[in-house]
Amino acid sequence: MARLLVQLKLRLLTNALRASRGAKISFIASTFFAVLVAIGTFVVLAALRGQSAAVDQTAAVFTVFAFGWLIAPLLSFGLDGTLDPATLALYPLRTRPLAVGLLAASATGAWPLANVIGLLGVTIGLAHGFLGELVAVLAVLLQVLFCIALARFVTTGMAGLLRSRRGKDLAAFLVIPIFALYEAFSQVVPRMAAEGKITAETFAGIDRWLRWLPPGLAAHAIQDASAGHAGAALLRLALLAAVIAVLGGLWIRALGHALVRVDTSTQSSAVRGGLLPFARSGIRGTVAGRYLIYQRREPGSIVRWCIIAVVMAAASVSTIRTPTYHVALILSAVLGGGMLGAFNANSIGLTGAAFGLEASALTGPRSLRAYFAGRNLALAVIAVPLLAVVSAGLAAFAGHPADWFWVVAIDLAGIGAALALSSVFTVAVAYPAEKRVGSPTPRSADGYGGQALVSGLGSVFGVVIVTAPVIVAVVLTHSAPAAVRIPVLVVGAAGYGLALAWAGARIAARAAERRLPELYQFAARSKL
Amino acid sequence: MAEQAIAVRGLRKSFGAKEAVAGINLEIAAGSLAGLVGPNGAGKTTSLSMMTGLLRPDSGQVLVQGLDVWADPPAAKAVIGVVPAEARLFERLSGQELLEYAGRLRGMPASEARSRSAQLLDVLDLTADAKRLVADYSTGMRKKAALGCALIHNPPVLFLDEPLEGVDPVSGDVIRRLLTRFVGSGSTVLFSSHVMELVEQVCDHVSIIDKGQIVATGTIDEVRGGKTLQQAFIDLVGSRASEGEGLTWLGSSSS
Numbered sequence: 001m002a003r004l005l006v007q008l009k010l011r012l013l014t015n016a017l018r019a020s021r022g023a024k025i026s027f028i029a030s031t032f033f034a035v036l037v038a039i040g041t042f043v044v045l046a047a048l049r050g051q052s053a054a055v056d057q058t059a060a061v062f063t064v065f066a067f068g069w070l071i072a073p074l075l076s077f078g079l080d081g082t083l084d085p086a087t088l089a090l091y092p093l094r095t096r097p098l099a100v101g102l103l104a105a106s107a108t109g110a111w112p113l114a115n116v117i118g119l120l121g122v123t124i125g126l127a128h129g130f131l132g133e134l135v136a137v138l139a140v141l142l143q144v145l146f147c148i149a150l151a152r153f154v155t156t157g158m159a160g161l162l163r164s165r166r167g168k169d170l171a172a173f174l175v176i177p178i179f180a181l182y183e184a185f186s187q188v189v190p191r192m193a194a195e196g197k198i199t200a201e202t203f204a205g206i207d208r209w210l211r212w213l214p215p216g217l218a219a220h221a222i223q224d225a226s227a228g229h230a231g232a233a234l235l236r237l238a239l240l241a242a243v244i245a246v247l248g249g250l251w252i253r254a255l256g257h258a259l260v261r262v263d264t265s266t267q268s269s270a271v272r273g274g275l276l277p278f279a280r281s282g283i284r285g286t287v288a289g290r291y292l293i294y295q296r297r298e299p300g301s302i303v304r305w306c307i308i309a310v311v312m313a314a315a316s317v318s319t320i321r322t323p324t325y326h327v328a329l330i331l332s333a334v335l336g337g338g339m340l341g342a343f344n345a346n347s348i349g350l351t352g353a354a355f356g357l358e359a360s361a362l363t364g365p366r367s368l369r370a371y372f373a374g375r376n377l378a379l380a381v382i383a384v385p386l387l388a389v390v391s392a393g394l395a396a397f398a399g400h401p402a403d404w405f406w407v408v409a410i411d412l413a414g415i416g417a418a419l420a421l422s423s424v425f426t427v428a429v430a431y432p433a434e435k436r437v438g439s440p441t442p443r444s445a446d447g448y449g450g451q452a453l454v455s456g457l458g459s460v461f462g463v464v465i466v467t468a469p470v471i472v473a474v475v476l477t478h479s480a481p482a483a484v485r486i487p488v489l490v491v492g493a494a495g496y497g498l499a500l501a502w503a504g505a506r507i508a509a510r511a512a513e514r515r516l517p518e519l520y521q522f523a524a525r526s527k528l
Numbered sequence: 529m530a531e532q533a534i535a536v537r538g539l540r541k542s543f544g545a546k547e548a549v550a551g552i553n554l555e556i557a558a559g560s561l562a563g564l565v566g567p568n569g570a571g572k573t574t575s576l577s578m579m580t581g582l583l584r585p586d587s588g589q590v591l592v593q594g595l596d597v598w599a600d601p602p603a604a605k606a607v608i609g610v611v612p613a614e615a616r617l618f619e620r621l622s623g624q625e626l627l628e629y630a631g632r633l634r635g636m637p638a639s640e641a642r643s644r645s646a647q648l649l650d651v652l653d654l655t656a657d658a659k660r661l662v663a664d665y666s667t668g669m670r671k672k673a674a675l676g677c678a679l680i681h682n683p684p685v686l687f688l689d690e691p692l693e694g695v696d697p698v699s700g701d702v703i704r705r706l707l708t709r710f711v712g713s714g715s716t717v718l719f720s721s722h723v724m725e726l727v728e729q730v731c732d733h734v735s736i737i738d739k740g741q742i743v744a745t746g747t748i749d750e751v752r753g754g755k756t757l758q759q760a761f762i763d764l765v766g767s768r769a770s771e772g773e774g775l776t777w778l779g780s781s782s783s
Contacts, residue, residue, distance in 0.1 A: 271622045271625075271659055271660070271661060276621075276625050276628045276629055276632065283632070283633060283635065286629060286632035286633060287633075289629075290618065290621065290625075290629055293620060293621060293625070294618075294620055297620040297661070298620050352616060353612070353614070353616035354616055354617050354618045354619070356582060356610070356612050356616070357617065357618070357629075357630060357633070357677055358633060359581075359582060360580060360581065360582065360605055360608065360610050361605070361630065361633035361634050362633065363601065363602030363603075363605045363606060364602040367633075367635070516581075516601070517581065517582055517583055517584045518584065520582050520583075521582075521583060524582075524616075
């Protein structure tokens, strides 16, 4: 059974590679990263040799790896057909051999191997003597086994949930904290480290509780063995093995349940209200109502709005508390607009086959103009308060809350530019979108990466260029009295943004009228 | 009934080297319930997409109620209702919101769209689920919701692509009765299917399409010529299955 499932996994992998170039590229990229992680981890762990806090830091690295294994299946569920027990439910398989087979299949691949190789860095960094080296190898193998068992347990326990629509919706929101954490690590941590606010001492004490977690047990077993305490080392390893055994037992039980039970935790419920908002205000209001409902009910939309806010905050973080905070405020306002444009530059492709309903009802230039105006209205209803609030927060954080007024002018111009450009790109560079299972944000279908790049980058840079006159006006008038300057800037920028959005909708409508059937064909090929 | 509700002339479409529709001609009288049957991949969906203005043909003409679908799309779209094959709808709207949206997009006043969608949901047996998201609907419910969207503006001509594919008998019966009632009032229906019994039961006109060409068209009696429609279809299109001589082990008597 184990051999068969390993073969099945390898066959699925090679078939996927043969089927599309995108899969080939992502496989090569993933393998490349796995090699990098293996080498990087090995070097980092090996470099701990002779350091006083070596065991603390090894325990931290082991824990980070376990955490990675814990969340990875939540994000990539469905990429590996061998991992979903439901696909095997029809075959006459006993749970135990199935469990061993699934475990073997999960251990097959570049990432588990990269984990083993990378973590073996402890043989240089932490282990001393024959006993130490022996325990180190055992501890690394047990640690990787623990990670795999943990990931399997979580996946199987959540398999029913992740197959249901609501479960996938919930999983989509995990992206927000992960993205925010990533931004924090890549922007905030290096800065704080450079300022001396984060040092090696910050981690002191963390080991007091990490040592009792399974990854900590593995790290400390190596330390004990190297110090000659063979009994303590073996005791720790035995404890770790017991944890793995308990986890495995729980997993086998969950597997038995998952094969025969339907998930009932996500049964659908009715929506409130049930009437279309703004339906009384013509096609524009109707379309705006539909777009607004989608911004609220589709997790992907909420994720994108949150990402806009996170990017705005992250872009300004390095200079917001310095005398050049203006640059941070301008940058975050323009980037907010740019992201808004990029996320909505393929509205029709992202609507999917349902666009057929709209395409067969929209007749003539007037209704198409109303369609794009409605779309812009719905996006503006969310974008204006969101960008204004984030800018207000940043201005306050910078210690110059009064500067918020001129930032709002840039926000408004940026939003207008984003709506205009994304309307035009939606029609001019439409492409089918595809949602991979487990990923909340759709990407371009195979072969349309170029279009996605053009409309995405085009929106970001386009917003920068089109917003430039307002930025120049803000900079040139900085010495003018605020009572005159602010009202003129805000009203002028709002008018400029409105005019841009209006023109964008008109241009898009005119182009869409000529190629409505082609736009529908792109939308119909989307897999959402 | 001499007036033609649908007239198709020399309709052609190729995808690369493959000719999906190879110049079809078709005339459907007003008030008719017509079936377009053919094996998988025969060109049914491609033909219907071109007739409804959703796929640009390489050449040919489509007239619906005398209006040229490709010369004057706005005018033609106003008299057409469409139910696409995989009723892919706005998943995040409730059934009620979806029907109302379809009506409002057609320029209907809000109150009218609301009252019509409530009546359609009632006839389609969807009232109890009107406030649930379409994403949580079953296949039958989705087909019924799509039919409601196509009917809300009361089009004189309705196109349906595989309307009963994957639909349970109860929902199928609801759809069938609604279509018969719709045609009884003088409207026209053209639907594609590969379920011969269904076409034989409900249609008065049938066209058989194979490899992108119409190989037979006329009333049900004309096309089947004394046989069952199923037999006439297999005779025209040709049985493609081998007799399976290699499967000597198959079946409980051989073990």
